[in-house]
Amino acid sequence: MEHDAVWDLIGVYALDACDQDENEAVEAHMADCADCEAEAARLREIAGWIGVSEATTPSVELRSKLLDQAERRVGPE
C-alpha cells in the first residue's frame, strides 16, 4: 500500500476499526515508515486513554487464576 493511502487510514487503524486486509497493509508499511509508525503510536495512545475511562473491576477469582497460570510458586492470596 502507498504511503498516502496508509497515512489516510492511520486514524481508523488506531481505533482498531480497519478491515483485516487493511490492518495488515498498514502494519507492513509501518515496518519501513517511521512517520506512519510514529503517527500511529501517537493516535493509539489517545485511543488507549479513551479506553481507560472504561475501567471495571473484574471478579476476585480472576487474579488468583492469572497468577497461578503465570507461575506455580505464586498461589492465591
Place this chain on the structure above:
Amino acid sequence: MGPTISVAERRLHERMLAGDAGALAELYDQFGSVVFGVALRVTTDRQAAEDITQAVFLDLWHSPQRFDPGRGLLRPWLATVAHHRGVVWRRRQQAAQRCDLDDGRTHLDQVVADIGETVESVLMAERVRLAVAALPEEERVPIRLAYFGDRTYRQVARDLDIPEATIRSRIRTGLGRTAKALLSELVEPKT
C-alpha cells in the same frame, strides 16, 4: 503526551523483565480493571473479557519487552492491547453468528466504574473524556462508534450514510484534535 512514565512504573516494568512474579501481581492490581473494563466494553461478554484480561497479562509476563517505556505509559498501552484483542474476539464472534443481531449491549448498564485508579490517571482519563465530548458531533460520533460500537469504519460509514473517506478523515481529525487539546492543557494547565 500525557503524564510521563513514573519511576515506579519503570521499576515495575524492569521487574517484569527480570521475571519477578510479584511484579505481575502488582501490575494486575494496578491495571487489571483497565484491561478488563476495555475488554468488557468491546466484547460485552464477561467470560470473554476475563479470558482476554488473562491473555493480556500472561502475554506481557512472557514477553515484557513488548512494552516500550520510552513510548508512553503502561495504562493506555494495556488499554490498547485489550481493545485490540476485544475487537479480534468480536469479529470472530460476528463471523460465527452473522444472523444473531442481539449485540448484548444492554449488559453494559450493569457495569460499575472502578474507583481503584490512581488520581493522575483518573484525571487524565477525565481530560480525554472531556476533550472527546468537546469534539464536533461529526467527529465524536464516528470515533465512539468505531471504538466502542462493534463496527469497522466502513460499517460506521454505512450506518451514518457518510462516505468512507469522510469518516476516515473525521476520525483522524478528531483524534488529532483530542491530542492537541490535551497537549495545550498540559502546557497551560487550567486551575
